[in-house]
Amino acid sequence: MATRAKQRGMELRYDLTVLQNGVRVASAPMPHVDSVSIGVWVGAGGRYEPARIAGISHFIEHLLFKGTRSRSARDISREIEGRGGYFNAFTGEEATCYYAVVTAEHALRTTDVLADMYLHPRFAEEDIERERGVIIEEIMMYRDQPSHVVLEKLGQLLWSHHPLGRPLIGTPETVKEISRQDLLLFKNTRYVPGNTVVVAVGAVGHAEVVAEVRRRWGRIRPARRPAFRRVGRTTGQRRAQVIHRDVEQCHLAAGFRVFGRHDRRRYALKLLSVILGENMSSRLFQSVREKHGLAYSIHSSVRLLEETGVFLISAGLDRRRALDGWKLIVRELARIRRRPVGRGELARARDYTVGQLKIGLESSSSRMTWIGEQLLVYDQVLDPKEVVEAYSQVTPDDILEVARDCLRPRRLSVAAVTSDRDLKSRHLIQETGAIG
The missing domain is CATH 3.30.830.10 (Metalloenzyme, LuxS/M16 peptidase-like)
Structure with a gap:
């Protein structure tokens, strides 16, 4: 065939x-x-x-x-x-x-x-x-x-x-x-x-x-694809853990359990991530690094698997003011769940995402990855033009809806590695109430 x-x-x-x-x-x-x-x-x-x-x-x-x-x-x-x-x-x-x-x-x-x-x-x-x-x-x-x-x-x-x-x-x-x-x-x-x-x-x-x-x-005998154990529903319980080590920064990672790769809302979720933290124009970068100087690295991303995924925020924070940095992150999460993003901000996020896609597809190795991974997990190759069209259809209300659904405190887990013995897991959990 x-x-x-x-x-x-x-x-x-x-x-x-x-x-x-x-x-x-x-x-x-x-x-x-x-x-x-x-x-x-x-x-x-x-x-x-x-x-x-x-x-x-x-x-x-x-x-x-x-x-x-x-x-x-x-x-x-x-x-x-x-x-x-x-x-x-x-x-x-x-x-x-x-x-x-x-x-x-x-x-x-x-x-x-x-x-x-x-x-x-x-x-x-x-x-x-x-x-x-x-x-x-x-x-x-x-x-x-x-x-x-x-x-x-x-x-x-x-x-x-x-x-x-x-x-x-x-x-x-x-x-x-x-x-x-x-x-x-x-x-x-x-x-x-x-x-x-x-x-x-x-x-x-x-x-x-x-x-x-x-x-x-061609001579190998046919055999079906093996199955894996699917992920159950989230428990609805916020989780946090702080690991104390002798390090110079507070390394923090926060993740929200989200839907899998087949959900149509994945396009809105990707643009939400770009707006929050995927480049130097993003809200987290501008707030935590540029305005307050509490981090060198701060970034958000989305990783989607078959039936589950994670919306990730990671940061290397000033160990003496790590809780202040976490409060700023929480503030931006609350803000993006409170009201729609502006059309100009959404347009910039869309242009960035589409531009990265086009640049990536200029190399043979990136095209090989695009085709191979999608055939394996989707059993088809997604048409880049249709992907771009899907991004173009995302509205500010779509961003707000996916933010309110996915960035809920009950979906959140957060971990930190720090030398600050005074920072405890309960401190991170307590601040998440401000997300809304």
């Missing part, structure tokens, strides 16, 4: 072919470049993992670079880097992606390398033990970073007793628990055709990409 879509305004064209076993193969031409970004996307991530082996998706990501039946780790590096390319991978809550960027003449050979990593990893015991130590040191590195610790703690508060509330990378205890048998079982149940998308963007033809993917993946 093949489908084709063309987008003129933002010049996104792609071809999609679904192999008989369910592997989806997409390509998008960029004739003005001489490179190709190739990505292999798999629906495997933190929320699929049992508690005992939390971090196994990330562990597998590491091991796929350690060699296959026919290639050593050095061979893999030489075949890509030795031809002027680069490659990497990342693991999220719902997806893992292995990708490479190479010149056009090496695109099909690189696809073969990525297929070999996917299909025939060695998972040698000596590699597993060595990488286990590497990952534990990675965990320790993050534990030394208060900006990471506070986000990890916030996740636990937002999604307690659910896989989303666990560290994506795992803990030393769970990483030590993971066996070779665990790795093979997890990979074999999730790295399956119906759960795999291969994307190539750049100076490459669709037919040749499909032929190469069919040659390598």
